[in-house]
Amino acid sequence: MIQSNNIIKTIGEKMILRGMNLEIASGETVAIIGPNGAGKSTWLKITAGLLKPTEGSLLIDEEPLKKDKYELQQIIGYLGHQSFLYEHFSPVENLRFFAKLYHVKKPDKRIDDLIEEVGLTFFKYEPVRSFSRGMIQRLAIARAILHDPKILLLDEPHTGLDQQAVDILNKVILRLKKKGVTVVLVTHDFPQVIKTCDRVIILKNGRVKDDIPLEGQDVNWLYTHYERQAIHS
Numbered sequence: 482m483i484q485s486n487n488i489i490k491t492i493g494e495k496m497i498l499r500g501m502n503l504e505i506a507s508g509e510t511v512a513i514i515g516p517n518g519a520g521k522s523t524w525l526k527i528t529a530g531l532l533k534p535t536e537g538s539l540l541i542d543e544e545p546l547k548k549d550k551y552e553l554q555q556i557i558g559y560l561g562h563q564s565f566l567y568e569h570f571s572p573v574e575n576l577r578f579f580a581k582l583y584h585v586k587k588p589d590k591r592i593d594d595l596i597e598e599v600g601l602t603f604f605k606y607e608p609v610r611s612f613s614r615g616m617i618q619r620l621a622i623a624r625a626i627l628h629d630p631k632i633l634l635l636d637e638p639h640t641g642l643d644q645q646a647v648d649i650l651n652k653v654i655l656r657l658k659k660k661g662v663t664v665v666l667v668t669h670d671f672p673q674v675i676k677t678c679d680r681v682i683i684l685k686n687g688r689v690k691d692d693i694p695l696e697g698q699d700v701n702w703l704y705t706h707y708e709r710q711a712i713h714s
């Protein structure tokens with residue numbers, strides 16, 4: 482379980498998060514939506530242990546984020562705006578490098594399977610520098626889940642992907658969901674929210690504005706609801 486208890490984040494003079502309260506149960510797939518600048522990425526980075534809250538706390542399974550980075554890295558998969566990939570390396574070389582970093586046991590089969598899952602088998606020995614943005618994003622997704630994290634945090638993962646890659650990513654999310662992985666998705670892509678998520682959180686001005694289950698809702702409902710909550714109020 483992820484618990485965000487009254488998290489405040491200020492950077493310089495600016496208060497980015499203004500008391501962020503949220504609970505996400507193990508195994509839930511949750512979307513975080515909201516206008517640009519609402520604080521979505523900042524909150525996700527705090528949850529990934531990459532930023533510290535100014536006030537409040539972030540608990541995972543009732544414990545504060547471990548200072549021990551190693552332990553934290555094992556539990557969490559994070560995909561932000563940077564891919565963290567080495568452009569002179571191929572997909573196989575990149576994933577081997579991260580497998581070592583995360584102490585993944587018997588990595589070769591896992592690397593092969595993941596490269597296949599994200600549809601890069603044909604390019605597995607090609608250097609990443611020749612890849613399109615969509616191909617890099619596919620590999621970055623494989624990188625984020627390589628060590629089998631129990632919490633996966635994705636910041637706008639569908640952005641810039643073509644339809645085929647969007648479908649691949651959704652399949653990955655749904656597979657992990659079946660396995661009981663907790664998935665938190667910051668996104669502007671409402672159709673993908675409807676396809677993959679159990680619940681949606683609307684963030685506005687550094688606070689939770691609304692928190693709603695998605696069961697039985699369709700994308701038109703989400704657009705209308707979002708407009709009412711995030712734009713007109």
Ligand SMILES: Nc1ncnc2c1ncn2[C@@H]1O[C@H](COP(=O)(O)OP(=O)(O)O)[C@@H](O)[C@H]1O
Nearest residue numbers: 492495497515516517518519520521522523524
């Ligand atoms: N390192 C930083 N220094 C100063 N301001 C920042 C920094 N990171 C984010 N911000 C500001 O905080 C606000 C929220 O940013 P962010 O969390 O990226 O929003 P979102 O992901 O919802 O678009 C924005 O106004 C942004 O400019």
Ligand SMILES: [Mg+2]
Nearest residue numbers: 521522523636
């Ligand atoms: Mg953002």
